[in-house]
Amino acid sequence: MARLETSAESPVPVRTVAIRIGEWIARLGEIWVDGQIAQLTRRPGVPTQFLTLRDPDANISITVTCARGVLPDTVSEGSRVVLRARPDFYLERGTLSLRATEIRQVGLGELLARLEALRRLLAAEGLFAADRKRPLPFLPSTIGLITGRAGAAERDVVENARRRLPGARFRLENVAMQGAGAVTEVVEALQRLDRDPDVDVIVIARGGGSVEDLLPFSNETLVRAVSAAFTPVVSAIGHETDRPLLDFVADVAASTPTDAGKRIVPDLAEETRAVAELRGRARRCIRTRVARERELMAGLPERLRRSVHGRLVREAADNAALRARSRHRMGTLLEAGRVDLEHARARVRSLSPQATLERGYAVVRRTDGTVVRTPDDATGPLRVRVAGGEFAATAVDDSVGSSG
Structure with missing residues (x-):
């Protein structure tokens, strides 16, 4: 398809643009589309039926037209369907719609199979891992509560929480909990509460319902929004047997809204x-x-007395033993010293001149103190020392006596 050449000086008319858009859309051909019926109009006697098909994961919808026999009687608002249609651009109004030639309602088995496939995919990404779960605060300042308008779930959560902790504070976000806009409203409420610094925990609560009614809480967009939240999230959807994917990604999965009210606050x-x-x-x-x-x-003084007395007795005995050992040691040392002294005296006496004199020897000295060693030295008056004392003597020349 050739590109239109336009400018401010040579614009093209609206009809040309509309025709070109219609031609481009017509080239798309027949396609299969998956969606949820958000609005359905059945008019008796009118050959053409009108319905609005909504994307389950986004706030996007498109009008669908079909012949009366194409739309099954079992289909109603909220039903999940797949349809074969051809895009149709209405030139006069510039609107886009789908003209369906076949519509099939998605059965419960197929729906559950899709949810199981989505669950395995998200689990493989780690969104349900136990190490991602955050503990709930012991005493939350404010509790964020996302629930339906004036529903029993809101009453169950609030009343049970305040029964356990009177004065518990809530910030309520009342949104649609089923239908075409449920996912968008719940996600937006979740993000508002997550941005509030006073909110310490967020509860998403809804009463029971059919599998189709609880589909918004298995929606991938909602599951990823809960996974990305910074605030701990409590899932309280349906009854104990209901297990939407929200239960797997939430930090705490309560069995019922009543159970959630009991788990988010302590029992005062x-x-x-x-x-x-x-x-x-x-x-x-x-x-x-x-x-x-x-x-x-009470027994300390007596124990101290006995302890001190016993210690004094022991110390006295030790001192007496030390004194006895000291006396014995001193006696031994003194006796050894006395024996050594006697031996020294004996040695001194044996070496002294007095001992020699006592054996009969004498020391002869002249008056000047010179010891007479030879006969020639014995001249004049002498002093003789014997063992008993000294006496004077005179040297006599033996040669004179012998000549007479």
Whole structure:
């Protein structure tokens, strides 16, 4: 298809543009489309039926027309269908629609198979991993609650939470919980609550319903929005047997809205009883400890007296033993010294001149103190020292006596 050459000076008329758009759309040919019926108009006696087909994962819809026999009687608003249609551009109004030649309602088995395939895909990406789960705050400042308008789910969550914790604060987001706009409204409410710094936990609650009614809570867009949220999310959808994909990605999956109300806040009465019990146990522990210490203190003086007395006795015995060992040691040393001294005296006496004199020897000296060593030295007056003392002597010349 040739491109239109236009300018401000040579524009093309609207009809030309509309015709070219119609021609381009007609080239798309016949296609199969998957969607959810958001609005259905059945007019008796009118050969053409009109319905609005909505994308389950986005806020996008398109008008569909079909002959009366093409639309099954079992199809109603909210039904999931696949249809074979040809795009049709209405020139006079410039609108796009689909002209369906075959419409098939998606059966429950096929729908569940699609949900299981989506569940496996998201699980493989790690969106349901246990290590991604965040713990709920013990005492949330504000609880964000996404639920239907004036529904039983809102009442179950709020009343059960305030029964456990009177004065629990809620920020409510009442949105459509089923139908064409449910996913978009829930996601937008979730994002608003996630941006609120006062909201510590978010609860998405809805009562029971059919599989089709609960489809918005298995929607991929919603599941990914919950996974991307920074605030912990509690899923409370349907009854205990209902398991939408929201339960797998949420940080906590409550079995019912009532269960969610019990899990998001502590039980004040129970916590008060626990504190009272702990306080009582602490008192009993302290009293037991004080009584035991008092008993110990009561017997302490006697134990100290016995301990000090016993220690003094032991110290006295040790001192007596030390004194005895010291005396024995000193006696031994003194006796050894006395023996050594006697031996020294004997040696000195044996070496002294007095001992020589006592054996009969004498020391002869002249008056000047010179010891007489030879007969020639014995001249004049002499002094003779013997063992008993000294006496004077005179040297006599033996040669004179012998000549007479």
